[in-house]
Amino acid sequence: MSTTERAGTPRRAAAAGRVPPGPRWTATPSLIKMLAMDRLGMMTTAARYGDAVRLAIGPKSMYFFNHPDYAKHVLTDNSDNYHKGVGLKQARRALGEGLLTSEGDLWRKQRKVVQPAFQHKRISRQADAVVEEAGKLVARLRARAGGPPVDVVQEMTGLTLGVLGRTLLDADLSAHGSIGRAFEAVQDQAMFEMVSQGVVPMWLPLPKQLRFRRARRELERIVGALVSERGARFDAGDDALSRLILSVRRETDPKVGRQRLRDELVTLLLAGHETTASTLGWSFYLLDRHPEVLGRVRAEVTEVLGDRVPVFEDLHGLVYTGMVVQEAMRLYPPVWLLSRIAQADDEVGGYHVPAGSDVLVSPYTMHRHRELWGDSAEEFDPDRFDPDNPQARPRFAYIPFGAGPRFCVGNHLGMMEATFVLAMVVRELRLTTVPGHRVVPEPMLSLRIRGGLPMTIRPAT
Ligand code: HEM
Numbered sequence: 001m002s003t004t005e006r007a008g009t010p011r012r013a014a015a016a017g018r019v020p021p022g023p024r025w026t027a028t029p030s031l032i033k034m035l036a037m038d039r040l041g042m043m044t045t046a047a048r049y050g051d052a053v054r055l056a057i058g059p060k061s062m063y064f065f066n067h068p069d070y071a072k073h074v075l076t077d078n079s080d081n082y083h084k085g086v087g088l089k090q091a092r093r094a095l096g097e098g099l100l101t102s103e104g105d106l107w108r109k110q111r112k113v114v115q116p117a118f119q120h121k122r123i124s125r126q127a128d129a130v131v132e133e134a135g136k137l138v139a140r141l142r143a144r145a146g147g148p149p150v151d152v153v154q155e156m157t158g159l160t161l162g163v164l165g166r167t168l169l170d171a172d173l174s175a176h177g178s179i180g181r182a183f184e185a186v187q188d189q190a191m192f193e194m195v196s197q198g199v200v201p202m203w204l205p206l207p208k209q210l211r212f213r214r215a216r217r218e219l220e221r222i223v224g225a226l227v228s229e230r231g232a233r234f235d236a237g238d239d240a241l242s243r244l245i246l247s248v249r250r251e252t253d254p255k256v257g258r259q260r261l262r263d264e265l266v267t268l269l270l271a272g273h274e275t276t277a278s279t280l281g282w283s284f285y286l287l288d289r290h291p292e293v294l295g296r297v298r299a300e301v302t303e304v305l306g307d308r309v310p311v312f313e314d315l316h317g318l319v320y321t322g323m324v325v326q327e328a329m330r331l332y333p334p335v336w337l338l339s340r341i342a343q344a345d346d347e348v349g350g351y352h353v354p355a356g357s358d359v360l361v362s363p364y365t366m367h368r369h370r371e372l373w374g375d376s377a378e379e380f381d382p383d384r385f386d387p388d389n390p391q392a393r394p395r396f397a398y399i400p401f402g403a404g405p406r407f408c409v410g411n412h413l414g415m416m417e418a419t420f421v422l423a424m425v426v427r428e429l430r431l432t433t434v435p436g437h438r439v440v441p442e443p444m445l446s447l448r449i450r451g452g453l454p455m456t457i458r459p460a461t
Pocket residue numbers: 099100101111164267268269271272273275276279329333334335338339399400401402403405406407408409410411413414415418
């Protein structure tokens with residue numbers, strides 16, 4: 001039987017209403033420990049029980065689904081029954097009611113406002129800003145060639161924030177150095193709250209909480225200032241900010257309107273920068289480990305671009321570079337976990353899911369599922385995404401941008417940015433991981449690299 005045939009049939013097909021298998025309740029202490037210390041290990045271990053797994057943590061049950069059919073059911077077919085789950089509920093305290101965290105009518109209304117600004121045809125106009133910011137990055141890195149290692153994750157974070165500042169706010173965010181640190185503090189707190197499941201009261205003046213509150217105020221201040229500045233020279237266009245400003249002007253209470261605008265912008269900045277930076281960090285790491293792939297990227301870039309800077313249309317020519325980005329997101333999906341809460345009782349693949357349960361789908365485990373990706377599932381092989389040689393696999397086997405109504409709004413921008421930055425950097429520079437540095441994934445709100453990614457830089461030969 002071929003891999004794809006096997007992949008079509010979820011393991012342990014169930015009789016209706018059955019409870020999925022999973023560790024015994026006595027495993028609760030070790031599950032709690034893994035939730036705090038080794039979340040990827042927890043998901044990988046859970047996947048060994050089958051494609052539908054029940055994880056009982058004390059009286060609470062989490063249902064983990066690791067098959068494309070089940071993911072499709074939760075994220076698309078019956079998506080109305082699944083509101084955003086554990087992590088994002090906590091993130092609401094940090095991000096307010098932005099697109100990522102809102103539900104129902106408010107989410108629908110905001111999605112309609114924001115989505116058109118990120119459509120494929122519109123992002124062609126954002127390509128120039130991406131290429132300019134990438135050019136500045138290459139110059140910065142070039143200046144450090146031959147010097148001590150550079151933290152590539154930090155550089156990518158600066159770059160992606162810079163791009164969003166330009167494309168969303170028409171502003172230079174490098175003037176606001178504190179914004180990156182503020183996002184970090186906000187994310188740390190959201191992750192801490194997710195892991196501690198809200199048992200630590202918010203009013204406790206813990207250093208983390210205080211840092212979080214300061215960071216939240218700082219983000220509000222910066223975004224508020226940028227919005228007033230932009231509002232003063234407001235000239236309605238069809239970019240995200242213009243669309244948001246026009247929509248909140250219809251709000252009867254101007255205070256609510258201002259808050260909504262800030263929430264939405266903070267959300268877009270957060271959702272858009274860490275994810276793309278993580279994709280790039282992992283891509284550079286993988287390219288360093290696979291010189292033959294790096295050679296092919298370089299050959300493509302030389303053929304398509306020569307010495308000139310890319311324009312939007314070049315995206316169609318940089319096919320192999322795009323395949324590398326896709327494969328990096330397969331092995332290291334920036335959003336490694338999609339969590340939901342069931343609103344009403346449901347059945348997923350014949351398994352009963354009671355109302356109120358946490359439901360988890362993990363792009364990380366799905367993207368490494370041997371029955372979907374074969375025995376080489378753990379290996380880096382961009383040819384899996386060769387459009388001239390498409391491999392048959394279920395659509396929901398690959399979900400780096402999620403699926404269904406909550407599908408990422410910034411997917412085209414993220415892909416374009418990662419592809420152009422990769423192309424422009426590898427054309428000129430060779431980035432090498434510092435020998436002995438252990439590169440370990442750290443599953444926070446996005447899949448980071450623990451302790452960053454120090455790389456030395458030299459001119460490409
Ligand atoms: C490679 C880069 C990116 C990846 C891998 C990524 C991944 C994702 C995923 C998986 C989701 C769905 C989350 C869920 O269903 O719970 C999502 C949602 C979202 N993303 Fe992205 N994203 C990327 C880039 C961006 C960019 C550049 C922006 C904006 C500028 C953005 C804005 C958003 C927003 C606002 C949502 C929430 C959409 C909604 O719920 O309606 N993302 N992203």
